[in-house]
Amino acid sequence: MKQPDVLQQESPIGQSPPRKEGAAKVTGKAVYVDDLPVAGAIYGATVRSKVARGRLVGITYHPGVPWEDISVVTAADIPGKNTIALIEHDQPCLADQRINHPEEAVVLLAHPDREVVEKARRLVELHIDPLPPVFDLDESLDGDVRVWGKDNVIKAFSIDKGDVAQAFASAEVIVEGDYATGAQEQLYIEPQGMVALASPKHGITVWGSLQCPYYIHDALATLFGVAKERVRIIQCETGGGFGGKEEYPSMIAAHAALLAWKSRRPVKLIYDRHEDMLATTKRHPSRTRIRSAHDRDGKLLALDVDFRLDGGAYMTLSPVVLSRGGLHASGPYHCENIRVQARAAATNHPPHGAFRGFGAPQSVFAMERHLDKVAEQLGIEPVELRRRNFLQPGQKMATGQVLRDSIDLPQLLDRALTMSDYLRRREEFSRHNEEAAASGSSLRKGIGLASFMHGAGFTGSGERYLASIVAVDATPQGMVRIRASSTEIGQGKDTVFTQIAQDVLGLPSSMIEVIRPDTAEVPNSGPTVASRTVMVVGKLVQRACQELRRKLSEGGLLGESYTPTEFATACGIFHQMGGSLRVESQYQQPSGIEWDDKKYRGDAYATYAWAVYVAEVTVDLVTYETRVDRFWALQDAGRIIHPVLAAGQIEGGVAQGVGFALYEKVVWQSGRMQNAQMTNYIMPTSLDVPDIFVEFDDRATRTGADAPHGPRGAKGIGELPLDGSAPAVISAVHHATGLMISAIPMTPEDLLQALETAR
Amino acid sequence: MKQPISLIVNGERYDTLCQPNLTLLEVLRENLQLTGTKHGCELGECGACAVLLDGEPVLSCLVLAMECAGQQITTVEGLARGAELHPLQAAFADHGAAQCGYCTPGILLTAKALLERNPCPSRSEVREALSGNLCRCTGYLQILDAVDAAAQVLREEQR
Ligand code: FES
Ligand code: FES
Numbered sequence: 001m002k003q004p005d006v007l008q009q010e011s012p013i014g015q016s017p018p019r020k021e022g023a024a025k026v027t028g029k030a031v032y033v034d035d036l037p038v039a040g041a042i043y044g045a046t047v048r049s050k051v052a053r054g055r056l057v058g059i060t061y062h063p064g065v066p067w068e069d070i071s072v073v074t075a076a077d078i079p080g081k082n083t084i085a086l087i088e089h090d091q092p093c094l095a096d097q098r099i100n101h102p103e104e105a106v107v108l109l110a111h112p113d114r115e116v117v118e119k120a121r122r123l124v125e126l127h128i129d130p131l132p133p134v135f136d137l138d139e140s141l142d143g144d145v146r147v148w149g150k151d152n153v154i155k156a157f158s159i160d161k162g163d164v165a166q167a168f169a170s171a172e173v174i175v176e177g178d179y180a181t182g183a184q185e186q187l188y189i190e191p192q193g194m195v196a197l198a199s200p201k202h203g204i205t206v207w208g209s210l211q212c213p214y215y216i217h218d219a220l221a222t223l224f225g226v227a228k229e230r231v232r233i234i235q236c237e238t239g240g241g242f243g244g245k246e247e248y249p250s251m252i253a254a255h256a257a258l259l260a261w262k263s264r265r266p267v268k269l270i271y272d273r274h275e276d277m278l279a280t281t282k283r284h285p286s287r288t289r290i291r292s293a294h295d296r297d298g299k300l301l302a303l304d305v306d307f308r309l310d311g312g313a314y315m316t317l318s319p320v321v322l323s324r325g326g327l328h329a330s331g332p333y334h335c336e337n338i339r340v341q342a343r344a345a346a347t348n349h350p351p352h353g354a355f356r357g358f359g360a361p362q363s364v365f366a367m368e369r370h371l372d373k374v375a376e377q378l379g380i381e382p383v384e385l386r387r388r389n390f391l392q393p394g395q396k397m398a399t400g401q402v403l404r405d406s407i408d409l410p411q412l413l414d415r416a417l418t419m420s421d422y423l424r425r426r427e428e429f430s431r432h433n434e435e436a437a438a439s440g441s442s443l444r445k446g447i448g449l450a451s452f453m454h455g456a457g458f459t460g461s462g463e464r465y466l467a468s469i470v471a472v473d474a475t476p477q478g479m480v481r482i483r484a485s486s487t488e489i490g491q492g493k494d495t496v497f498t499q500i501a502q503d504v505l506g507l508p509s510s511m512i513e514v515i516r517p518d519t520a521e522v523p524n525s526g527p528t529v530a531s532r533t534v535m536v537v538g539k540l541v542q543r544a545c546q547e548l549r550r551k552l553s554e555g556g557l558l559g560e561s562y563t564p565t566e567f568a569t570a571c572g573i574f575h576q577m578g579g580s581l582r583v584e585s586q587y588q589q590p591s592g593i594e595w596d597d598k599k600y601r602g603d604a605y606a607t608y609a610w611a612v613y614v615a616e617v618t619v620d621l622v623t624y625e626t627r628v629d630r631f632w633a634l635q636d637a638g639r640i641i642h643p644v645l646a647a648g649q650i651e652g653g654v655a656q657g658v659g660f661a662l663y664e665k666v667v668w669q670s671g672r673m674q675n676a677q678m679t680n681y682i683m684p685t686s687l688d689v690p691d692i693f694v695e696f697d698d699r700a701t702r703t704g705a706d707a708p709h710g711p712r713g714a715k716g717i718g719e720l721p722l723d724g725s726a727p728a729v730i731s732a733v734h735h736a737t738g739l740m741i742s743a744i745p746m747t748p749e750d751l752l753q754a755l756e757t758a759r
Numbered sequence: 760m761k762q763p764i765s766l767i768v769n770g771e772r773y774d775t776l777c778q779p780n781l782t783l784l785e786v787l788r789e790n791l792q793l794t795g796t797k798h799g800c801e802l803g804e805c806g807a808c809a810v811l812l813d814g815e816p817v818l819s820c821l822v823l824a825m826e827c828a829g830q831q832i833t834t835v836e837g838l839a840r841g842a843e844l845h846p847l848q849a850a851f852a853d854h855g856a857a858q859c860g861y862c863t864p865g866i867l868l869t870a871k872a873l874l875e876r877n878p879c880p881s882r883s884e885v886r887e888a889l890s891g892n893l894c895r896c897t898g899y900l901q902i903l904d905a906v907d908a909a910a911q912v913l914r915e916e917q918r
Contacts, residue, residue: 022852025860026844028795028835032861035794187895189799189807190861239797239861240895273800490859490896648855648901655898678804678893686889686899 012499013712016644017509020494030237033193033209034270041195042071043114044259044269045121047107048279049099051128052135052348052671053147056097058127059107065120071263073108078258080225084250085218090148091314091351093223093254099128100147100313102672103279103350105251110259110267133348135671137287137310140345147313148346154311155319155344159326159398159600162337167302171293175374179290179366180743181726183310183666184283184659185673186355187683190239192249192280193270196256203230204257210249211241212527213485213517219250220257235517241489242656243354246529247316248280277676281353282666284309284321284344288329288366293337298378298385302337305329307363311344312351318344321352323459325359327604328723330398331367332409332453333389338398348671354529356653357722360454361660368450368727369742372734382731383422386451387413401603407610407636408700413451415697416612420632422447425616429735442622448731449614450724455605456709456716457532460595463587463606468526470540472501472548473582476575478568480505480548481513484525486537488514491718492645493533497541499641500711504545507564523584531609531716534641535709536587542711543585551583590709607709609720610701611635613654615728616690619736621755624748628658628690628729638715640696647694650721655689657725663688665745764828768793769837779825783817784808786824787834795835795864799893806892809865810834816872818891835864838871846912847871847905856905858896866892870906878914882907 024030049056059074061067075082075096082096083089095104107124111117133147134140140152148154168174194208204220213233220231233253238245256269271279286309293302307326311318326342375382390409396402417423429445436443457463471483482497494514501512515521525537552558555577557570574581595602614632619625633650640646663682667674675681702713709715730741739754746754761776768791775790784801787793787810799805801820808819811833838845847867850856857863866889873880873888880888885906886899894902 016855018852019855019857021860022857023844025857025863026835026848026851026867027839028793028864030860031794032797034798035788037792188859188861189805189893189895190797190859191799238859240859242895273802273804492855492858644855644901648858648897651898651900652858652896653898656895677802678800679802683893683895684898685891685893686886686903689898689900692898692900 049104053133054128085222159340167337186244188240194256198260246354283355284352286362321359328360329363420614444736446732446736450727469523472544547583609637613724639713653721661726784819850905850909854905
């Protein structure tokens with residue numbers, strides 16, 4: 001289509017242009033890792049410990065396959081340091097002596113014939129002297145069996161505000177509760193996989209399904225003991241991530257690269273679903289104990305939270321997950337006296353890791369359930385209780401951070417109530433349930449809600465340490481190329497970056513190219529996590545584009561207003577004069593943001609997204625099934641760049657939240673997942689996801705102090721929906737059944753049990 | 760022992776040699792390099808591998824390639840009408856129905872079969888028809904919208 005040659009007057013921000021990534025994805029042309037044609041590839045396989053804890057004393061390769069044709073790699077073959085470098089170096093790439101969980105990789109195999117390699121995998125026998133394992137989080141914290149470090153504690157911190165002890169001593173009402181959430185599998189539909197080429201002469205190149213190219217880059221340089229320039233990581237089209245492709249891909253890339261290094265052939269290492277579910281990370285299971293002190297009106301006087309996560313066998317990202325969880329534990333509420341004690345403990349489960357929400361869904365679930373409990377105990381409507389305790393701008397949060405967002409939470413709540421017709425439905429369902437109980441009908445109806453926030457971008461000083469960089473350059477033909485390591489994993493990053501660039505440069509979308517993440521081509525704009533891509537990296541894209549425009553206009557080549565052709569001509573002349581049209585912009589912390597990592601004091605996040613979610617459910621007391629009938633998701637996530645994509649993020653997140661609440665149960669036995677299949681680990685299908693009414697409302701914060709953080713006032717949204725969906729659903733179940741459910745997932749069996757206990 | 764097999768995919772005839780125990784999914788992806796068809800489980804659980812066999816959706820990870828000889832196989836590569844996208848493809852791109860895009864080929868074909876059978880499906884009929892196709896990204900709603908929009912375009916074309 002021919003574009004008119006005029007400067008685009010209207011900003012594309014807030015429009016929903018067709019997706020840049022769209023066409024390839026609907027025609028089957030998008031190339032995912034297993035679609036890569038790799039001539040002469042051999043196929044890799046991983047032999048795992050199967051034993052939760054022990055000492056490896058020997059390996060036997062039983063006859064039955066042509067072992068001389070099979071590439072075999074063990075820890076002894078690792079050229080550099082045997083570790084998957086992340087925060088610490090405690091996790092080995094291949095176990096050599098100590099086995100700490102049942103999916104620990106010990107031997108790698110590769111052969112041109114997949115059937116041969118699979119057969120060989122079964123013929124490797126590991127001799128492991130077992131050691132006593134620990135699977136229970138609290139047993140681990142008791143420390144009787146030491147499985148990690150000196151006391152099994154991977155990370156602990158506390159947040160202290162005011163005088164909690166004194167507030168409890170004088171309080172009229174004290175409410176206590178214990179809450180728990182289960183492991184959750186990310187279950188991206190594309191299983192993980194990597195392709196690698198590696199040799200001492202040519203260095204290491206890996207292609208794969210991944211979220212964070214530079215994590216892998218660092219991990220491989222350490223593993224091979226080579227300079228970083230010798231390692232190149234290229235992202236293929238990626239079939240979903242949700243955090244699951246944040247840290248584990250470093251492991252698969254390491255394995256593929258080791259096999260390639262040893263065999264001198266290209267290696268394809270693609271997990272099947274079963275292996276993916278068994279071995280890769282899941283959401284940290286959590287336990288939270290909350291004590292709160294109130295006056296008779298429900299006003300929150302003190303809050304004491306004990307938040308614990310099962311980190312699994314190694315540190316991986318647990319400290320950061322714990323941080324986010326702990327920092328979200330007191331929710332969008334004001335309280336003068338707060339103590340949050342947070343601990344992540346090691347067990348002999350495979351390491352738990354990043355999953356959309358990153359600790360916050362766990363602690364938000366606990367706090368929101370607790371407030372429903374308090375409401376019930378005090379005879380106050382849950383809505384009222386929240387309204388009485390909302391944070392207001394200018395007040396201090398748990399870390400002492402002064403709330404600078406100009407959010408008006410009572411107003412957001414009112415809008416959610418109106419949108420969902422909450423009060424009328426609540427009354428109607430209460431009546432319905434009384435009648436149903438009287439008539440012996442089995443169906444109960446309920447409506448419930450959750451109010452919450454999600455800190456946008458990295459926690460604390462994370463962004464400052466990352467110091468992300470985005471580069472933008474323009475060709476002599478005027479093509480603008482955006483270079484960032486931020487990955488497209490379904491969220492529409494290319495489209496949104498293009499909109500941000502267009503907004504600054506006034507060019508048609510066809511003149512903007514977003515370069516595929518490849519560490520040889522793009523600078524490190526940080527990992528694609530923490531709802532930071534639009535807000536933090538998008539801002540860098542904006543600044544780099546401004547810089548590019550300034551460069552051209554300072555050279556006198558571009559006026560205030562120009563056509564795309566004039567822009568291209570200007571680029572051509574600039575290049576002819578020998579100038580470089582490449583600009584970089586690097587993250588700078590906005591002024592006034594202070595964070596103390598040791599004491600957990602200060603500005604935990606630059607800004608927050610705020611939300612009130614409402615769920616309506618039907619519970620069948622004969623089949624014990626819970627259906628979510630309708631869902632309303634209202635949020636202030638700042639300026640929305642692309643409404644269709646943003647709504648898609650919310651809807652997809654709510655669906656995962658419904659799964660987290662009602663369906664997705666990992667069954668553990670001796671540290672292994674017993675239901676590592678899509679038939680018995682159940683995620684929501686098209687029949688299970690309710691109609692979801694999504695609204696974005698940034699009226700309150702549009703002009704507030706938080707607006708400058710993202711481009712045009714955008715904030716992060718990706719993780720937000722995971723935080724509030726499960727508590728809203730369970731709150732509705734509470735209304736429907738009168739049961740104070742405090743652990744999820746709540747499957748029909750769990751509901752049956754809760755009903756029997758209540759009887 | 761490899762055996763010769765000839766398959767008709769998207770109206771074109773392909774001759775290849777394969778082990779008789781290979782699934783249609785494997786032969787499409789590996790022998791014919793038609794990698795638009797995806798795999799998410801290879802056990803009939805996710806729907807990512809759905810293709811059409813004589814117009815009916817099947818899970819290509821569950822049928823042997825040998826069994827498909829002589830039948831019309833349609834994959835995502837055969838959906839577009841020359842240079843133009845099929846209305847379903849266009850609607851999926853416009854409505855945000857393809858986020859990561861991995862479930863998309865299977866869902867497009869399942870939806871195509873539905874609309875051929877039932878040009879004017881209700882929302883719950885679409886939900887029903889797609890219930891074997893898992894999507895982890897979208898929460899399905901934009902997919903339902905896209906199928907609805909495409910159905911309308913297709914109906915108008917029929918007039
Ligand atoms: S790959 Fe065939 S149904 Fe999952
Ligand atoms: S779009 Fe990612 S699984 Fe459906």
